[in-house]
Amino acid sequence: MVEPLVSVRNIKKYFDVGEGELKAVDDVSFDIYPKETFGLVGESGCGKSTAARTIIRLYEPTDGQMFFEGVNIYELSRHEMQDMRRNFQMIFQDPYASLNPRMTVEEIVSEPFKVHHIYDNSKERRDRVIQLLELVGLNEEHSLRFPHEFSGGQRQRIGIARALALNPKFIVCDEPISALDVSIQAQVVNLLKRLQDELGLTYLFIAHDLSMVRYISDRVGVMYLGHLAEVASSEELYDNPIHPYTKALLSAIPIPDPEIQRSRRRIILEGDVPSPINPEDNCRFADRCPYAIKICKEVAPELEEIEKDHFVACHRANDM
């Protein structure tokens, strides 16, 4: 049995807002195994980005545990945390906002070395920066330029080079391709896949583009309003969704093929996602769910293994 690299246990992240408590992430648990890609999908406001940021402790968790190679990182001191942070990095959504416009590419990519006091010698540091740039498909001549001189796809490559600088084991990709054009998205996804093979990386991949998540992920978790609704391998989840929300979500994705698309039946959900402020402690999807029964409106379902490696949080999972 392979030990998970990342084990998330019952993490919660609440924000105090004027009207009460915004439960962005409420009791989420899952494992990520070495060298796999775990996809996290859901609609805006479902808490997927907050979950990712809480997992790597960019946000202090309200409650829960997060084990990285067996160590609960939420118990580490500030100093210990800094050493631990070398192991995980993040790639951000917006390649325009996540690079400092006043720094050259070399400065951007070598900043992690300064923070962690690696390489006292600037020649070695520069060599490593160029090696990193070449790894992501850029080259030496790009190192002295500024971010505004690059296209969106190239900027995302710079962000990836920076994330790789400290040889991390685990990378959180928070919507890394959403801001890019389709033809460029494929370039970046292919790059991420190649780097994973070459460097043995583990990814947490967040996106709202479900076709892309299916393509890149080994296992996928579906979130709805702070809860994890379903977790399964990518093929299993898309071929055999059990949770009514997952079913509706998948049926809503248009397939780029007119014959198939026009013969599909879409499950149209009524209404909008309810507010995550002071939610009731029931199934979060109960109000929009066509299959909801009495218990759904009273008790929040636990994530249970319905079939092998296929976890669903639904009271009626066995009827689906």
Place this chain on the structure above:
Amino acid sequence: MEKLLEVKDLAVSFQTFFGEVEAVRGVSFHVNKKETVALVGESGCGKSVTASSIMQLLPMPPAFYKSGQILFEGEDIIKKSEKEMQQIRGSQISMIFQDPMTSLNPTMKIGKQIVEGLVKNKKLSPSEAEKKAIDMLNLVSVPQPEKRIKQYPHEFSGGMRQRVMIAIAMVSNPKLLIADEPTTALDVTVQAQILDLMKEIQNQFDTSIILITHDLGVVADMSDRVIVMYAGQLMEEGTVYEIFKNPKHPYTRKLLGSVPRLDMDRSESLHSIEGTPPDLYAPPKGCPFFDRCDEAMVICKEYMPEREYHTDTHYSCCWLNHPMAKSVAEGSVV
């Protein structure tokens, strides 16, 4: 089929500090009555500029028409004065924008925004206007319209705002609706709701739709015909089945190959298009896709190919589809 709109050899440029950007370079297409035409392409390919020039919404200067005609029911829109355009906008041609947050006025009640244009053009009384606003919200399935017309945009969710945008666009029953990335800012489940609503409204009012999007799934779902645009020019046009089943231009093929599909095998690799689109300050004189094309030939760099018709409705602009190129491929001597 009757043509509602015909764009002939339209070229639009922007005068900037660094020189002239040739955003749209000789575009010709038409839209029939009651049909949905999708304009597809990457950012910067000129699809939004084309749409905005039909509405005459481009700021002039810096924008200017270099050539072309836009015939709406036979009359050239480019020659219309601003006053005449105001009569056409909203009542004949309407537009829905991508971002429903920034395209609604945050300080004006929803009801007033819906009928604003109508009140101005038709001098409705306040009670008639309110009734019309409620009818429109009913049409786009916004619950509790009597209460909703008195609310402000921030009280609406993204999907509801886009419904309001559609209500505003449809208030005078226009013949042509231009939807510029109408669902890009929305989640997939909300997108599905909005696309269904647009289809319903089209059936009810026989509206023609120009749908601008980069989401090929939405195109496959909604459109009758598809126009593929690249670097300010049209690369290929055909019915939705012709474009998806039998794409003739290498760019169209690559674009279709670069999106993952829910029904594809995960071990298949995505075909990325290497490189980036050309700089439109100095557009290439040959085919603009030349330096990203795997099948490019010497002639592609020098001359822009003409339209090559494969069927009555399907053409592509590519030297590979030229009758002479075919004979080269088949090994005969030219």
